[in-house]
Amino acid sequence: MVQQLKPVDVVVVGLGWTGAIMARELTKAGLEVLAIERGPDRDAASSFALPSIRDELRYSIRQELMQDAKTDPVSFRHRPTDEALPIRRFGAFLPGDGVGGMGTHWNGNTFRFLPTDHRLKSHLTERYGAARIPDYMTIQDWDVSYDELEPHYAKFEAVCGVSGKAGNIRGAIQAGGNPFEGPRSGEYPNKPLTPSHANELFRKGAGDLGLHPFPAPASNSSAPYTNPEGAKLGGCQYCGHCDRFGCEADAKATPWSTLGPALTGEAKFRKLTQAYVSRVLYDKAAKRATGVRYIDVRSGETFDQPAEIVVLATWVFGNTRLLLNSGIGTPYDPKTGSGVVGKNYCYQIQPTCEVFFETEELNPFMGAGGLGMVVDDFNGDNFDHSNLNFFGGGYISLGSTNGRPINFRPTPPGTPRWGAKWKSETAKWYRRTASMLVEGTNYSSRANFLDLDPNYRNVFGDPLLRVTYNFTDNDRAMADWVLGKAAEIGRAMGATVVAPKPRKGDFNVTAYQSSHNSGGAIMGKSPADSVVNRYLQHWDAHNLFVVGASAFPQNAGYNPTAAAAALTYWAAQAIAGAYVKHPAPLVPA
Amino acid sequence: MLDRRSFILSVGTAALTNTSIAEAAPSATADTVAAPASGAPEALLTLTPKEAALLTALVDRLIPADDLSPSASQCGVVTYIDRQLAGAFGAGARLYLEGPFRPNAPAVFGYQSAMTPLQLVQAGAAELDDWSTAQRGKPIAALPAAELDPVLKDLEAGKITLGRVKATAFFEMLLQLTMEGFFADPIYGGNRDKAAWRMIGYPGLPATYAKAIRTHRGKRYEAEPKSIADFA
Ligand SMILES: Cc1cc2nc3c(=O)[nH]c(=O)nc-3n(C[C@H](O)[C@H](O)[C@H](O)COP(=O)(O)OP(=O)(O)OC[C@H]3O[C@@H](n4cnc5c(N)ncnc54)[C@H](O)[C@@H]3O)c2cc1C
Numbered sequence A: 001m002v003q004q005l006k007p008v009d010v011v012v013v014g015l016g017w018t019g020a021i022m023a024r025e026l027t028k029a030g031l032e033v034l035a036i037e038r039g040p041d042r043d044a045a046s047s048f049a050l051p052s053i054r055d056e057l058r059y060s061i062r063q064e065l066m067q068d069a070k071t072d073p074v075s076f077r078h079r080p081t082d083e084a085l086p087i088r089r090f091g092a093f094l095p096g097d098g099v100g101g102m103g104t105h106w107n108g109n110t111f112r113f114l115p116t117d118h119r120l121k122s123h124l125t126e127r128y129g130a131a132r133i134p135d136y137m138t139i140q141d142w143d144v145s146y147d148e149l150e151p152h153y154a155k156f157e158a159v160c161g162v163s164g165k166a167g168n169i170r171g172a173i174q175a176g177g178n179p180f181e182g183p184r185s186g187e188y189p190n191k192p193l194t195p196s197h198a199n200e201l202f203r204k205g206a207g208d209l210g211l212h213p214f215p216a217p218a219s220n221s222s223a224p225y226t227n228p229e230g231a232k233l234g235g236c237q238y239c240g241h242c243d244r245f246g247c248e249a250d251a252k253a254t255p256w257s258t259l260g261p262a263l264t265g266e267a268k269f270r271k272l273t274q275a276y277v278s279r280v281l282y283d284k285a286a287k288r289a290t291g292v293r294y295i296d297v298r299s300g301e302t303f304d305q306p307a308e309i310v311v312l313a314t315w316v317f318g319n320t321r322l323l324l325n326s327g328i329g330t331p332y333d334p335k336t337g338s339g340v341v342g343k344n345y346c347y348q349i350q351p352t353c354e355v356f357f358e359t360e361e362l363n364p365f366m367g368a369g370g371l372g373m374v375v376d377d378f379n380g381d382n383f384d385h386s387n388l389n390f391f392g393g394g395y396i397s398l399g400s401t402n403g404r405p406i407n408f409r410p411t412p413p414g415t416p417r418w419g420a421k422w423k424s425e426t427a428k429w430y431r432r433t434a435s436m437l438v439e440g441t442n443y444s445s446r447a448n449f450l451d452l453d454p455n456y457r458n459v460f461g462d463p464l465l466r467v468t469y470n471f472t473d474n475d476r477a478m479a480d481w482v483l484g485k486a487a488e489i490g491r492a493m494g495a496t497v498v499a500p501k502p503r504k505g506d507f508n509v510t511a512y513q514s515s516h517n518s519g520g521a522i523m524g525k526s527p528a529d530s531v532v533n534r535y536l537q538h539w540d541a542h543n544l545f546v547v548g549a550s551a552f553p554q555n556a557g558y559n560p561t562a563a564a565a566a567l568t569y570w571a572a573q574a575i576a577g578a579y580v581k582h583p584a585p586l587v588p589a
Numbered sequence B: 001m002l003d004r005r006s007f008i009l010s011v012g013t014a015a016l017t018n019t020s021i022a023e024a025a026p027s028a029t030a031d032t033v034a035a036p037a038s039g040a041p042e043a044l045l046t047l048t049p050k051e052a053a054l055l056t057a058l059v060d061r062l063i064p065a066d067d068l069s070p071s072a073s074q075c076g077v078v079t080y081i082d083r084q085l086a087g088a089f090g091a092g093a094r095l096y097l098e099g100p101f102r103p104n105a106p107a108v109f110g111y112q113s114a115m116t117p118l119q120l121v122q123a124g125a126a127e128l129d130d131w132s133t134a135q136r137g138k139p140i141a142a143l144p145a146a147e148l149d150p151v152l153k154d155l156e157a158g159k160i161t162l163g164r165v166k167a168t169a170f171f172e173m174l175l176q177l178t179m180e181g182f183f184a185d186p187i188y189g190g191n192r193d194k195a196a197w198r199m200i201g202y203p204g205l206p207a208t209y210a211k212a213i214r215t216h217r218g219k220r221y222e223a224e225p226k227s228i229a230d231f232a
């Protein structure tokens, strides 16, 4: 039996970054907001205390804070003609769960996308001609410009207390920052983190090559900080237990550390945890969502929660699956290219290059999630692609995130994986190795998409989301080329051994690459090319907003959260400003 | 019936005396999995003595004793594996176990066995012992160390056919658990005396380096490693 609940103004499904931002902005606008989160309630003080939070096995290896694959995995295949198999244990990416979502255990790298990333198709067409874009590459413009998003990027950075160095303030290039970034309205709220020794070696090596190194912008507060929402962040301890962990010092900006205090004091806000939303209730004739159906994961009871506005903030997989399961919008068909739900699923290609130093002491265990030195010279279209056989690029960073030894045990190429030689090499290089990363763009492909799996179901009886994905020729050519540049930096750093690791073969679901998935409910100019309009409002249900990286038509060569958060602030502004006064489509279809 | 301690000791000693490592670590035979420093025998929670003996033989080739550290089992890795398999991990926590199954899917699909980790290790151990008895005339725990390395290499490369268990799946599970046990916080039963952390120079907890990242730039940071238990 389904139990009927009292209507609310707004239901926000999912309480990660995007859900918390929506909840905060809409309660500020005077709306009553109920946030429904499938995972447990969590706050730093009670959940992330010393000493038990410094447990690599529990948090990093067994993934305690992340989505439980037993109850709700996804299935995966490389090609539309293959049979998909469930990802029985998450590895390549680690979806979030519980209050704070993935934002609880993220690294905190907080990059803006390039202005050209926001209008990619137009930009590439203008610069290189339409004929250069391969047939399979289904890239689109965002339909929201960088300039429109700039205040929202700035707002998110202020909320997070991002530590960094601006490279472009209102068009004036700043020494020591990223000269390729779009114009910013101001400096970062916090000074950059203290660079590690390995970061400094990278800065010097890249500088010697004439590149433009700058400190990675990080949502790890370099000093105690109070954000505009009144939340207090501590100073980062460089504890090396950041990504995959909660922050015991409250120095990492998470949805709950930055917005939780304000939301907790807000009478119009309620949160409901351990409640899995299975459907958006949809009145197709009226083109309206009427609420959501959820299951209490402890009791198994089902409830219908009516609402005037429904916001899906369940990340890429959740958003796409809820639309498909609820029958809202036309599913994408890779054969004909028609339909939109599930279209333009993207990820990132992230090859790495390890650098081994015979004589340097790097203390790898001192680090922070967002601590890194970066060059952006080879990202996006920051360099000329006229004579190259690919589009896109990536930033190259040398991150100093951790030296947790179950996972961090670098050895030079050719070292066996076990035995006496493995051991002596491990002991020799542990403190003397650092790793560079290429954070590669991923331009959408006709054959990469999301739909419902016909064979496998989750614990609630819903079909699993099926991911069809492989790297394209463009991705591989781009990644190999940028990795070559990373290796040049490694040699300029004076490393004893430079070991680039290209990504070869079919996509591997076991090895962590990034949790920077995107697409599936993309934004665009019309219902024919997108699921949502530029305000992330669904074309087929004007009171349904689908927020987060699911809206990216393709992925950029950066970590996605700042862009996803800025878009969410932008959508919230449209809801609070225009939509509540006149509840109708904000863009004519 | 042989009690567990003398069983392991006899088998363990047999394996060790065949390696030069036994001389390099004279305390090895006295300080086996079955006899921790306190002298009290450590209970096996789920493995049988026979399974523990097989794992002892194998993990001590994956991580042999030398000047850098004692062997895996001397560091408690078999105890670690036993505890992991006896608990939530062994029972398949956080592992999706709904069919249909394709256990022979390419490695890029990760874990595709229908078995829980406990079932996989137990079945793999039994099948490997059968294979060893048939091919080498002795169970794994009775093979000299020099014969174990090629067996492990063949398992790793999938050159041995076990039975229901895919050789590479068994090997990867064993290698993963061994490395976890060796490097994890000692509270889980492995990494005894923080031997692995000492070997590489990892200080463990409490990990507050806001000052040290400046003061020790380019200089080796040394500290007595601390475990979660040291803060209890
Ligand atoms: C280890 C790691 C490191 C990362 N590092 C970085 C980084 O350095 N920089 C960066 O930009 N990004 C990083 N990311 C990615 C970043 O965490 C995400 O981009 C961001 O947190 C996504 O926010 P979101 O609100 O869209 O989704 P989430 O934070 O995932 O929130 C979605 C929430 O919805 C809930 N939910 C899902 N389905 C349902 C349902 N049916 N019913 C109810 N609730 C549901 C989930 O439980 C979850 O809490 C990292 C991710 C990981 C895992």
Ligand code: SF4
Pocket: A219, A220, A221, A235, A236, A237, A238, A239, A240, A241, A242, A243, A245, A246, A247, A248, A249, A250, A251, A252, A367, A368, A369
């Ligand atoms: S590295 Fe800094 S921000 Fe990250 S968990 Fe540690 S103290 Fe917190």
